[in-house]
Amino acid sequence: MTTTNDQPQRDAEQYHLENVLQRISINIAELDERLTAYADDIQTQKEYLWNSRDEMDHIEKISARESIQQAVMTGDNALTRRHRLEKLKDSPYFGRFDFTRHGRQEPIYIGVHHFRDDMAGENRVYDWRAPIASLFYDYETGPAVYESPEGNVAGEISLKRQFRIKGGAIELMIDSAVHVVDDVLQDELSRASDEGMKNIVATIQRDQNAIIRNDEANALIIQGVAGSGKTSIALHRIAYLLYRFKDTLTSKDILIISPNRVFANYISNVLPELGEETVNEIGMEDLANELLEGTYRFETFFEQTTALLEKNDDVMKARLRFKVSPAFLTQLDRYAAHVEANRFVAEDLWIARRLVPAWLLEEVFRKHRHLPTNERLKQVSWEIERKIGNQYNYDLEREERKELKAAVKKMLQQTTLRETYKGFYDWIEQPEMFKTASRGRLEYADVFPLIYLKIRLEGVQSSWRNVKHLLIDEMQDYTPVQYAVIGRLFSCKKTILGDAYQSVNPYSASKAEEIRQVLRQALCVTLNKSYRSSIEIAHFAQRIAYNPDFEAIERHGEPPSVERYRSRKDELAAITDMARVFSQSDHNTLGIVCKTQKQARKVFDALDGEFKRLQLLSEHSAAFGQGIVVCTAHMAKGLEFDRVVVPDASEKNYTTDMERNLLYVACTRAMHRLTLTYIGQPSTFITGENAHSAVDADQVNALHQ
Numbered sequence: 166m167t168t169t170n171d172q173p174q175r176d177a178e179q180y181h182l183e184n185v186l187q188r189i190s191i192n193i194a195e196l197d198e199r200l201t202a203y204a205d206d207i208q209t210q211k212e213y214l215w216n217s218r219d220e221m222d223h224i225e226k227i228s229a230r231e232s233i234q235q236a237v238m239t240g241d242n243a244l245t246r247r248h249r250l251e252k253l254k255d256s257p258y259f260g261r262f263d264f265t266r267h268g269r270q271e272p273i274y275i276g277v278h279h280f281r282d283d284m285a286g287e288n289r290v291y292d293w294r295a296p297i298a299s300l301f302y303d304y305e306t307g308p309a310v311y312e313s314p315e316g317n318v319a320g321e322i323s324l325k326r327q328f329r330i331k332g333g334a335i336e337l338m339i340d341s342a343v344h345v346v347d348d349v350l351q352d353e354l355s356r357a358s359d360e361g362m363k364n365i366v367a368t369i370q371r372d373q374n375a376i377i378r379n380d381e382a383n384a385l386i387i388q389g390v391a392g393s394g395k396t397s398i399a400l401h402r403i404a405y406l407l408y409r410f411k412d413t414l415t416s417k418d419i420l421i422i423s424p425n426r427v428f429a430n431y432i433s434n435v436l437p438e439l440g441e442e443t444v445n446e447i448g449m450e451d452l453a454n455e456l457l458e459g460t461y462r463f464e465t466f467f468e469q470t471t472a473l474l475e476k477n478d479d480v481m482k483a484r485l486r487f488k489v490s491p492a493f494l495t496q497l498d499r500y501a502a503h504v505e506a507n508r509f510v511a512e513d514l515w516i517a518r519r520l521v522p523a524w525l526l527e528e529v530f531r532k533h534r535h536l537p538t539n540e541r542l543k544q545v546s547w548e549i550e551r552k553i554g555n556q557y558n559y560d561l562e563r564e565e566r567k568e569l570k571a572a573v574k575k576m577l578q579q580t581t582l583r584e585t586y587k588g589f590y591d592w593i594e595q596p597e598m599f600k601t602a603s604r605g606r607l608e609y610a611d612v613f614p615l616i617y618l619k620i621r622l623e624g625v626q627s628s629w630r631n632v633k634h635l636l637i638d639e640m641q642d643y644t645p646v647q648y649a650v651i652g653r654l655f656s657c658k659k660t661i662l663g664d665a666y667q668s669v670n671p672y673s674a675s676k677a678e679e680i681r682q683v684l685r686q687a688l689c690v691t692l693n694k695s696y697r698s699s700i701e702i703a704h705f706a707q708r709i710a711y712n713p714d715f716e717a718i719e720r721h722g723e724p725p726s727v728e729r730y731r732s733r734k735d736e737l738a739a740i741t742d743m744a745r746v747f748s749q750s751d752h753n754t755l756g757i758v759c760k761t762q763k764q765a766r767k768v769f770d771a772l773d774g775e776f777k778r779l780q781l782l783s784e785h786s787a788a789f790g791q792g793i794v795v796c797t798a799h800m801a802k803g804l805e806f807d808r809v810v811v812p813d814a815s816e817k818n819y820t821t822d823m824e825r826n827l828l829y830v831a832c833t834r835a836m837h838r839l840t841l842t843y844i845g846q847p848s849t850f851i852t853g854e855n856a857h858s859a860v861d862a863d864q865v866n867a868l869h870q
């Protein structure tokens with residue numbers, strides 16, 4: 166790898182950049198002229214329609230309106246193109262490679278958007294998603310081949326160059342012989358955090374590129390270590406699919422299931438940055454509410470996790486464990502079949518002195534299995550009435566119709582969905598496995614099994630049935646039953662991603678393999694390289710949850726510090742000092758990540774009043790900004806901060822497996838600095854026999870060299 170200090174080369178690139186910027190400005194000016202002409206044309210057409218409305222017939226009016234609509238659409242397209250060009254003005258491209266095919270060498274510039282210079286009839290910048298752009302991510306200099314719609318195109322790459330261009334000036338320019346230059350990546354990763362998640366188009370790695378461009382897998386499951394870029398890749402994949410299938414896929418066809426609104430907000434600017442509209446997003450609880458049509462109140466996942474942490478109730482854990490086992494789903498399926506077979510007890514029926522045999526009633530009832538129960542009964546009565554009409558040439562009187570309806574209704578074992586669900590636990594002779602949460606609500610662990618039963622017995626209405634691509638983040642926090650519901654609800658393609666090591670609630674979790682068993686036809690891929698944290702932080706986190714396949718990017722920073730205090734008061738005073746130091750630094754975010762909401766509230770109260778940009782996140786929060794963010798590990802999942810402080814990293818506070826996971830999530834949120842504080846004894850996960858002391862930090866380092 167060489168940094169291009171070669172002045173003539175830099176001058177040539179500067180000249181090229183200025184030329185591209187000039188061409189962008191010329192194209193924008195031309196678009197502006199066209200936009201003015203479109204606006205005038207639309208205005209004229211509207212005036213004509215208005216002035217001539219009395220002389221025009223219906224057909225003429227429709228055609229005039231269509232013509233206006235057409236002009237508006239053309240104008241909109243021109244406006245979108247203008248917006249894109251405007252964005253390119255700041256940074257038109259980030260990469261170049263020289264590609265020789267059929268003896269002809271051409272420099273190819275790659276940017277976030279395509280720039281076709283319409284006036285000169287030339288492609289000046291290729292969209293990073295274009296087939297030819299894959300060469301940039303997949304090859305070093307030398308022979309290379311890419312797949313185009315017309316077939317494979319082979320050639321030779323003779324130069325690879327990376328740029329960082331800002332405000333129309335080249336800030337960084339590096340030539341590289343390796344696939345994507347480490348220096349540029351290092352430079353990107355060393356920066357302070359942004360508002361929200363950023364795009365990574367300039368430094369997508371080869372294995373990441375393969376996942377982004379996989380357009381065949383029906384369900385793609387990405388298991389990746391903390392900070393491996395799963396969320397980034399999933400969003401870039403969505404942008405890629407929108408580009409690749411632009412005729413059949415729009416952002417309205419995509420749905421993201423995300424863990425909470427803070428996370429949804431955090432990732433929401435990536436797609437617009439990539440030139441796509443934001444896509445629909447929903448949380449599991451909202452989805453459940455919609456499927457149950459708001460008829461049942463239930464505790465939230467956050468409440469379930471909090472209860473587990475605060476009560477450490479073994480009986481509750483046993484209930485949760487039971488409901489994530491594969492056997493549970495099988496039993497639920499059997500029960501659904503049993504209920505279906507026994508809920509309608511038909512008898513021969515005499516209506517208007519005509520016989521309706523029991524077998525016929527049963528057959529009609531069975532036929533309409535996917536209707537809600539009431540609808541189904543109505544359908545049975547209506548079909549029987551029609552059959553009587555056809556067979557006996559007799560139309561039922563009003564009273565007879567009523568009699569028929571009542572008789573059909575009586576044949577059904579009348580129970581509510583909730584009673585039927587509760588009956589499941591009696592049926593399997595484990596009634597203790599069903600328990601209501603506070604205020605008569607359903608326990609969260611019962612919500613999706615209940616929905617599953619509803620789907621099996623009567624079907625559900627979903628406003629998302631037309632979704633064409635579903636993205637599920639933090640897959641580890643959903644149970645096999647949730648995946649069974651998702652599998653039945655969404656027949657579309659799916660991208661599912663997460664990390665088994667980051668389950669915030671191991672009693673209610675799934676691993677990639679378990680998800681694959683439920684969804685079938687799924688392709689699992691693994692990402693083992695972590696980009697977020699400095700190598701020191703990454704290796705520290707490995708001591709908490711060791712993964713032999715883990716690989717950290719070689720970016721150095723300060724070693725994490727574990728600090729002991731004599732009292733809680735001293736500890737809080739030290740954390741306040743850390744917040745002060747952060748406020749004076751050039752870092753943008755400090756996450757103070759606690760185990761429970763109560764603990765987070767205490768830390769927040771200690772800091773409140775002194776710091777301007779201070780925020781406490783709760784399950785009701787919708788976003789977080791730059792500054793100091795106090796939250797639980799549960800809420801911090803998927804987020805990242807320049808600096809992280811983990812208060813109360815004591816033996817008492819972090820003991821169980823669940824707490825180990827939370828500690829791991831908390832530490833892996835840190836990009837550049839990590840501090841853990843405690844009083845008494847430190848958690849054995851970071852120092853004692855429970856930490857991965859068998860493989861100490863040096864050994865872990867050695868493993869990765």
Ligand SMILES: Nc1ncnc2c1ncn2[C@@H]1O[C@H](COP(=O)(O)OP(=O)(O)OP(=O)(O)O)[C@@H](O)[C@H]1O
Binds near residue numbers: 354368397398
């Ligand atoms: N190829 C890349 N180039 C630059 N930055 C990258 C690249 N891949 C990942 N990153 C950065 O690494 C960080 C982690 O990415 P992301 O949040 O997508 O990972 P994740 O696997 O979803 O993490 P986690 O599971 O820990 O929440 C982000 O700052 C992202 O920008």
